[in-house]
Amino acid sequence: MTLLIEFRRDLLIALAGLVLLVAIGLGIDHAWPRDFLTSIFAAGLLAMSLNMLIGYTGLVSFGHAAFFAMGGYIFGLLLQSPAFTGALGAGSVPVALGVAVVGTGLYAVVIGAICVRLTEIYFAFLTLAFQMFLYSVILSWVDLTGGDQGLMGGIPRPIFLGIDLADQYHRYVFCAVLFVACVMIMRIMTESPFGYTLRMIRDNATRAAFLGVNVFRVKLICFVVSSSIAAVGGVILALFTSGAYPEWAFWAQSGEAIFMIMLGGLNVFLGPILGAVALRILNDVVQMYTSHTEIVIGVVIMFVVLGLRRGILDFVKDWWVEKQQARLAAENRNGQE
Amino acid sequence: MFDFDALAACMSTSACLVNQATSGLIIGMLLFLVASGVTLIFGVLHVINFAHGSFYMIGAYFAYTTYHITGNYFLAALVGAVGAGICGILFERLIISRVYGQNLLMQLLVCYAFILIVDDLVKIIWGAEYLAMGIPAEFRLPPLRFAGGFVPPFYLFLVAVSVFIGIGSLLLVTKTRFGKIVRAAALNAPMVSALGIRVNVYFALLFGFGCALAGVAGALAAPVRSLTPGMGLGILVESFIVTVIGGMGSIPGAFLAAIILGLTRSIGSVGFPLFVDGAMFMIMALVLIFRPTGLLGQGAVR
Incomplete structure (x- = not known):
């Protein structure tokens, strides 16, 4: 509740932004603005979540797209599996979204725990190396991922709560809501005391450690959250293109x-x-x-x-x-x- | 995924062992040449040349064209090395020197832009298709038999040249006047320039030398690998792994790590072909967890 009061101005702006986006998408009788904005939602979430690492924490990651691709692939693979959609029926889209975000987050915990200890150059190196590792796994595991063809044949999207993601208007609004929600989460994180801890680590990690900040843990939390948000970006792009492609990684x-x-x-x-x-x-x-x-x-x-x-x-x-x-x-x- | 029977069968015959060891060795040597360039430049200038793979590519394509025109492979290798070196000096003077001492983001972006430009230029000049140079005429000799395995003469040449260059660059940095000046400048550039030495020239030369190493590797790789506009990135990532495992700034470390990785690749391709990349990353992760400075690296992790 205090969060609502503290961030009421930002929340109002976010709400106004959402209304504007929806108005543009639904008001203009042409597919171009919707397609353009949906691709911006995906790329924007990737870039903004990466900026939580680069701009706020000073961790220059060169492998952030790995998490973006991971989100898209998990989402696409789950919905393409008949067993999954059969078992969950109408709930499969939200569950697939949740699994994509949480699964990517768990992957980020493992990668982050190895990378985050290292500073600057080593960190950039390693994130790049792990990203190329994921890329080569996607390319070589043809049975699962379709190799360099990507996930073909479209992603089925069962209707849930009256939302039909095969319909372009529904899909656009759904993506816009996801986008604004993630931006708001990042806003709250970066403007909260946690966000100021991130800036402190960026400016002087040693001093932050003296003040009792567990630098490793804070960096890791930031890494995992930003990776999960990148995964949401991947999910939006997977919805938009109805597939997932190795170039994302x-x-x-x-x-x-x-x-x-x-x-x-x-x-x-x-x-x-x-x-x-x-x-x-x-x-x-x-x-x-x-x-x-x-x-x-x-x-x-x-x-x-x-x-x-x-x-x-x-x-x-x-x-x-x-x-x-x-x-x-x-x-x-x-x-x- | 794992085929230990095949691995055991290979391990028990000397012929297979020799074949895998030699192919592992040449992969390792190419990696060593590229990685020692990265490590030299980092050791002195404290920048990571993320565009180092591009110079490998430049070396390979220059060698390819020269070989086609002249038919002389030795000349082609020389042109590849010198060409990459000159491109490296230009890159250092015109671009990288402007972001020395700035944050990593700027260096990363500049190298990213450079890779994009060079890859596209290669596509315009040589086309996007795979090119194959083939074993040069000088080395079209019957393979040597060694303990039942076959060793192509070109492989011996490749390994010999790489070892020679590796020792040469180690001596260059540790024993010569050039090396002493460069190392002094790395520690305290204003002091060295106050002694009347043009530090910038030395930095550019060292950068060019590092790029020439990548160019040699590219020229040596041209006969045994195919040439494509994206070839620089694969070797860049692997050479990063080599420098991380061997220890940043250490040439002997790069040598050791390159051989470990080369053998992992070639022997892994028999026993676990799909997990070769995974195995390399596992080795790197283990080294980073237990010995973050690398096998032969000194000093604290930067």
Whole structure:
């Protein structure tokens, strides 16, 4: 209850955002905005959950897409199994969602317990290595995962509580609700004392340990939660594409997510989503002119990293802060006269 | 998943053992060359070259083209190494040197962008298809028989070159004037530059040397592996595993770890073909849990 009161402003904003998203999706009589926004929900959750590690905790993970793919695959595999849908009937979609999130979380506990002890470079290394491990498992375990073809033949989606996920409107609203709920969870986590503990660890882990923070445990909790949220992103994409593909676990997916964070802004809560939107638009525009999108994206990354040296929203924030300070300084001067 | 009968049958015949050991050794040697480049660059410049696999790829493709034009493999290997080295120096001067000392995220992103650009360039120049170079004419000799197994002469050449280069780079860093300056600069760059030494030049040369090692590995791999625009990443991940197991910054450690991994790969392909990758990651996880600095690494985990 106190949570509701403390975060009432954020909750209201989230609710307004949800209403807006639903209005856009249902109001416009064209599939494009719904498809575009659904893919943003998936990519946005991946990028935002990764930013909990990179921006808030200072853990640069280069293997976060592994959890994204894991969520999508668990969800798809469960619903494709006749035994599972037969046993659970109408409840199979929510149960599959729950199992995908919890299962990915458990996998993240194992991976996290090994990786989180290590700092900086080793951490980036290992997360990348484990991601490539998952990728090779997906590729080689053809009987289960379909290898490089991915999960083919569509994912059955039994109707539950009157929600028919085969219907594009129902599916869009369902994905929008999942997305906003996950964003809200991340907002609460990062603005709570726990979130400030994360920032403290990022800024000075040794000092945090002196103050009695169990650094390992806090990092691990953050790692597991962000991985589970990435899994929700994977579930949304699996619903959207009605399949799951090994590219989701490929390193380039993680690289893209990192770039979304960087492009949008590391130090602003909604930065990664802006980055996801910007990158998607950039991708679509480049694709209209050339099939060699990678080279253009690569050049853009170089420009942003070496030229701007920060993301779009970081840039705006810095500019805003500077302006405020200039105004304050001017007021102080006036007051003294 | 596990076929221990096949493994035991292989272990009991010397022919199979020799064949698996040699193929393990050449995998290990290629890994060693790439990993020693990563470890050298990290040891001095404290950056992880996440784009190191790209230089392996550049070396392989340069060697491929040179061999096709001249028909001389030795020249092709040299062009592969030097070409990768020059690309490495350019990469260091133009791009990586701008993110020294910045946080890891920036270095990661820059390397990510570089990999995207190089992979796409390779696709434009050489096409996206698999290319095969084949065993070069100089080495089309009957295989040597050794304890019942067959050893192609090219494998011997590959191992000999790798060991030679490995010893050479160890001596370069520990015994020569160049190595001393570079190590001093790694500890205190402003002091070294105050002594009138152009530190930037040395850093660029060292970076280029590390990339040339990857280029040699690519050129040596070209006859025995197929060439594709994504070939850099596979070896990059494996060479990371090698550096983690061997200990960051240690060339002998990289050598030991590369041989362990190479043998795991080749012997594993008989006994547990689907679990080869899994076995490599298990070894790495065990090393990290029980000896986080790596087998031969010194000092604290960074």
